[in-house]
Amino acid sequence: xxxxxxxxxxxxxxxxxxxxxxxxxxxxxxxxxxxxxxxxxxxxxxxxxxxxxxxxxxxxxxxxxxxxxxxxxxxxxxxxxxxxxxxxxxxxxxxxxxxxxxxxxxxxxxxxxxxxxxxxxxxxxxxxxxxxxxxxxxxxxxxxxxxxxxxxxxxxxxxxxxxxxxxxxxxxxxxxxxxxxxxxxxxxxxxxxxxxxxxxxxxxxxxxxxxxxxxxxxxxxxxxxxxxxxxxxxxxxxxxxxxxxxxxxxxxxxxxxxxxxxxxxxxxxxxxxxxxxxxxxxxxxxxxxxxxxxxxxxxxxxxxxxxxxxxxxxxxxxxxxxxxxxxxxxxxxxxxxxxxxxxxxxxxxxxxxxxxxxxxxxxxxxxxxxxxxxxxxxxxxxxxxxxxxxxxxxxxxxxxxxxxxxxxxxxxxxxxxxxxxxxxxxxxxxxxxxxxxxxxxxxxxxxxxxxxxxxxxxxxxxxxxxxxxxxxxxxxxxxxxxxxxxxxxxxxxxxxxxxxxxxxxxxxxxxxxxxxxxxxxxxxxxxxxxxxxxxxxxxxxxxxxxxxxxxxxxxxxxxxxxxxxxxxxxxxx
Numbered sequence: 001x002x003x004x005x006x007x008x009x010x011x012x013x014x015x016x017x018x019x020x021x022x023x024x025x026x027x028x029x030x031x032x033x034x035x036x037x038x039x040x041x042x043x044x045x046x047x048x049x050x051x052x053x054x055x056x057x058x059x060x061x062x063x064x065x066x067x068x069x070x071x072x073x074x075x076x077x078x079x080x081x082x083x084x085x086x087x088x089x090x091x092x093x094x095x096x097x098x099x100x101x102x103x104x105x106x107x108x109x110x111x112x113x114x115x116x117x118x119x120x121x122x123x124x125x126x127x128x129x130x131x132x133x134x135x136x137x138x139x140x141x142x143x144x145x146x147x148x149x150x151x152x153x154x155x156x157x158x159x160x161x162x163x164x165x166x167x168x169x170x171x172x173x174x175x176x177x178x179x180x181x182x183x184x185x186x187x188x189x190x191x192x193x194x195x196x197x198x199x200x201x202x203x204x205x206x207x208x209x210x211x212x213x214x215x216x217x218x219x220x221x222x223x224x225x226x227x228x229x230x231x232x233x234x235x236x237x238x239x240x241x242x243x244x245x246x247x248x249x250x251x252x253x254x255x256x257x258x259x260x261x262x263x264x265x266x267x268x269x270x271x272x273x274x275x276x277x278x279x280x281x282x283x284x285x286x287x288x289x290x291x292x293x294x295x296x297x298x299x300x301x302x303x304x305x306x307x308x309x310x311x312x313x314x315x316x317x318x319x320x321x322x323x324x325x326x327x328x329x330x331x332x333x334x335x336x337x338x339x340x341x342x343x344x345x346x347x348x349x350x351x352x353x354x355x356x357x358x359x360x361x362x363x364x365x366x367x368x369x370x371x372x373x374x375x376x377x378x379x380x381x382x383x384x385x386x387x388x389x390x391x392x393x394x395x396x397x398x399x400x401x402x403x404x405x406x407x408x409x410x411x412x413x414x415x416x417x418x419x420x421x422x423x424x425x426x427x428x429x430x431x432x433x434x435x436x437x438x439x440x441x442x443x444x445x446x447x448x449x450x451x452x453x454x455x456x457x458x459x460x461x462x463x464x465x466x467x468x469x470x471x472x473x474x475x476x477x478x479x480x481x482x483x484x485x486x487x488x489x490x491x492x493x494x495x496x497x498x499x500x501x502x503x504x505x506x507x508x509x510x511x512x513x514x515x516x517x518x519x520x521x522x523x524x525x526x527x528x529x530x531x532x533x534x535x536x537x538x539x540x541x542x543x544x545x546x547x548x549x550x551x552x553x554x555x556x557x558x559x560x561x562x563x564x565x566x567x568x569x570x571x572x573x
Contacts, residue, residue, distance in 0.1 A: 006026060006150060007026050007149040008024070008140060009150070009416055009419035009420045010022070010136055010140060010150050010151070010153070011023070011152070011153040011155065011192075011412060011415030011416045011418075012136065012152065012154050012155070012415075013053065013155045013415060014056070014093060014125070014128070014129060014132075014155060014168070015053065015056055015093065015218060015219055015411075016091060016094050016218060016247065016249055017055070017056060017090075017218070017219035017220075017248075017249060018051075018053035018054060018056055019053060019054055019056045019129075020040070020051075020052045020053030020054060020412055021041055021052075021132055021139075021412075022038050022040045022041070022052060022415075023140055023150075024036055024038045033199045033424075034199050034201060036199065038413055038416050040412070040413075041136070044072075045071060046070075046072045047071045053412070054069070054071060055070045055071050055073070055090070056093065056128055057070060057088055057089070058088070058089045058090070058092075058127055058128060059077060059086060059087070059088050059089075060087050061084070061086055062084065062085030062086065067086065069128065069131045074281075077281065080278060088278075091220075091249065092124040092125060092128075093125065093220060094220040095120075096125065096160075096167055097163075097164040097571070129171055129172055133172075133175050133176050134176070137150075150183070151182070151183050151185070151419050152177050152184050152185070153184075153186070153187050153415045153416070153418055154169075154184070154185075154186055155186075155187050155188075155192060155411055156187070156189065157188075157189055157221040157223050157243070158189060158190050158216075158224070158241030158243060159221060159242065159243040159244070161569070161571065162520065162550055162569045163520070163569035163571040164571070165186055165549050166549070166567075166569045168186065172184060181549075185419055185548070187414075187415045187419070187548055188223070188225065189216045189218065189221075189223055190215070190216035190223045190225040190241065190377070190411075191214070191225055191425065192411050192413075192415040193216050193377040193378070193411050194212070194214045194227060194235065194375065194414065195417040195418055196377070196409075196410040196413045197214075197377070197402070197410065199413070199414075199417055200405060202375075202402060202404070204373060206233055207229060208230060208233075209228065209229060210229045210373070211226070211227070211228045211229075211238065211362060211371070211372045212372060212374065212375060213225070213226045213355065213358055213372060213373070213374045213399070214226070214227075214374075215351070215375065215377070216410075216411060217376065217377070217379070217381050217383075217386060218248070218380060219249040219380070220245060220247045220249055221247050222243050222244055222246050222247055222351045222354065223243040224241065224242050224243050224358045225239075225358075226358055226361070228366055232426075234423070234425065235425050235426060236427045237427055237428050237429045237475070238365040238366055238429065239358055239365055240429045240430065240431035240473070242354050242361075244351065244354055246350045246351050247378075247380055248291070248347075248380040251291055251344065252287065252288070254346065255287050255335075255343065256284075260333070263326060263333060264314060264317075264329075265325040266324070267322065268314070268323065271317065271322075272310070272317070276309065276313050279309040279310045280307070282307025282308075282310065283304060283305070283307050283310050286304050286307075290302045290304060293384070294340055294344070294383070294384070295388070296341070296384070296388045296389070297384075297388075301335060302335045302340055304333050304334075304335060306331050306332055311329060311330075314329035314330075315329050341385070344383075344385050344386070344389075348385075348389050352389070352393050355390070355393075355394070356393075356397070359372065359397065359399065372400075375402050375403075375404065376390060376401055376407065377403075377407040377408075377410035378407060378408065378411065379408045381403055381407035381408070382407065382408060387401070423478070423479060425546075426477070426478065427477055427478060427546070428476050428478050428545070429474070429475060429476070430472055430473060430545070431472070432472050432503060432504055433468060433470065433471050433472040433502065433503050433505060433506060434468075434500065434502050435466045435467050435469050435500070435501055435502075435508070435511075436466075436469070436484075436498050436500055437501060437511045438465050438466075438467040438486070439461040439462065439463050439465065439489060440462055440467075441459070441460070441461060442460040442461055442462045451510070455489045456487075456488070456490060456491065456534050461489075464511050465511075466501065466511050466513075469482050469484070469545065470545055472503075472505070476545050477546055479546070480546075481543055481544045481553070482543050482545055483541065484540070484541050485538055485539065485541075485557065486498065486524075486538070486541060487535065487537060487539075488526060488534055488537055490534075493534075493537075494525070494526050494527045494530060495523055495526050495527070496523070496524045496526060496539060497523050497524075498523075498541065499511070499518060499521045500519040500520045500522065501517065501519055502516070502519040503515050517570075519569065520567050520568055520569040520570050521567070521568050522541070522565055522567045523568075524541065524554045526539070528556075528563075529559070536558050537556070537558075538556070538557040539554050539563055540557050541553075542555075550567070552565050552567050553565065
């Protein structure tokens with residue numbers, strides 16, 4: 001059944017550090033992106049400053065039940081009863097696509113548990129989105145709108161694979177959002193930010209031929225995309241998205257390991273985090289404030305005060321005889337300007353490397369060098385040090401860095417624009433060659449004898465052939481699916497299982513070649529067509545590859561009836 005026309009579009013920016021929502025109405029007055037009015041929600045419980053995002057934090061009791069979330073959870077952490085077993089969890093977004101190592105380091109913010117496996121991270125993502133979705137739904141529908149009037153959009157990092165994007169889609173559905181591809185979209189974070197910058201009036205971003213990068217520096221990831229403005233104002237992607245896990249939250253981890261652990265000892269910090277997690281919270285808040293103002297123009301050292309509970313915990317550790325730190329417990333730590341710069345540079349150098357790689361690819365695709373714009377957005381874009389380092393490096397390469405007003409809300413606002421009109425993106429660049437395993441007529445003298453199989457009607461077929469859907473780096477129209485037609489091989493087949501493969505190679509014949517990996521599998525149900533001959537059970541599979549969330553539709557060619565089709569994606573980590 002087709003979805004009814006939406007009257008409202010709303011976006012949820014699910015971030016590593018913060019999560020929020022924004023929305024607008026679908027109307028003639030809002031049809032132009034530059035004049036579109038977007039409403040932000042900035043009234044979160046226990047919020048100290050007006051800001052459209054709440055903390056992505058969950059406070060759970062000893063049994064795993066949710067006590068509170070967001071700023072309220074952070075506030076209540078400091079008042080947790082001794083021995084209650086409460087846990088404040090954050091950073092779980094990044095745990096959806098990574099394996100956490102087990103070295104001699106302390107990971108994450110003070111008083112925080114980073115979840116190390118995808119199933120737990122998925123549950124926490126659902127819990128977090130349940131809270132923000134409920135707040136958004138109630139806020140938007142308190143007037144003339146119903147929940148069914150809303151098209152939703154959830155943001156995802158551009159560098160995430162299809163498996164993890166599918167996890168986010170499933171988490172959103174489990175949190176209560178509609179399981180309907182017309183009413184629930186996913187938007188790549190830097191792509192959304194590009195729309196925000198266009199709407200804010202950067203004139204060149206509407207000028208045909210303009211080439212620009214988007215560097216979305218958030219808490220967990222730094223994502224980079226590149227585009228060229230088409231004659232109709234729409235955008236063509238020039239290179240597949242790139243990036244790395246070098247967001248600002250990793251500076252917190254570096255401060256913990258390179259400063260606190262080295263000063264007070266790994267065993268001491270580990271015990272305090274295990275037994276008194278809230279003790280270091282104030283110290284980490286002080287570091288958060290200091291790092292946001294850190295600049296290359298000043299040579300001053302940073303003085304980070306230790307919170308009273310943290311100092312008291314250090315004193316107890318010293319008195320216990322288990323002290324393995326250097327010197328005595330202190331009430332503040334002094335971090336040299338050089339060390340802070342080193343902590344920044346470890347992350348920024350990797351970011352710059354990713355930006356330069358994207359720049360090379362976009363120049364190769366467009367055939368033009370120089371005159372590009374780099375849009376720096378995201379919460380980390382507020383950092384004077386990041387702005388300075390990136391600006392100096394790109395200036396040498398003929399690229400002008402632009403930081404829009406309020407770069408930290410660029411993704412959230414841009415996701416609203418994307419939900420309003422996803423077709424603004426004309427083409428998408430394939431990050432790899434995508435195809436499926438198929439059996440095709442056997443070619444004597446060419447195909448390996450080991451791949452010869454007998455199909456329906458005693459046809460001699462070659463198994464393991466790679467049927468290419470899209471070639472690596474090819475431009476794919478976002479509005480048109482790629483279609484293929486398939487038949488069952490056997491009379492008794494009640495389903496067709498289609499295995500999707502990917503490779504960086506542009507020329508590939510067999511799915512068994514080195515460098516070809518299983519991307520996912522698609523099952524098409526044929527049970528409703530079993531009364532027909534095999535030749536009349538043809539199924540057309542339409543794959544929408546040009547969308548952030550790849551989706552697949554199938555239909556019986558002879559009856560034109562839709563067929564059930566689901567994709568199970570494989571993780572790449």
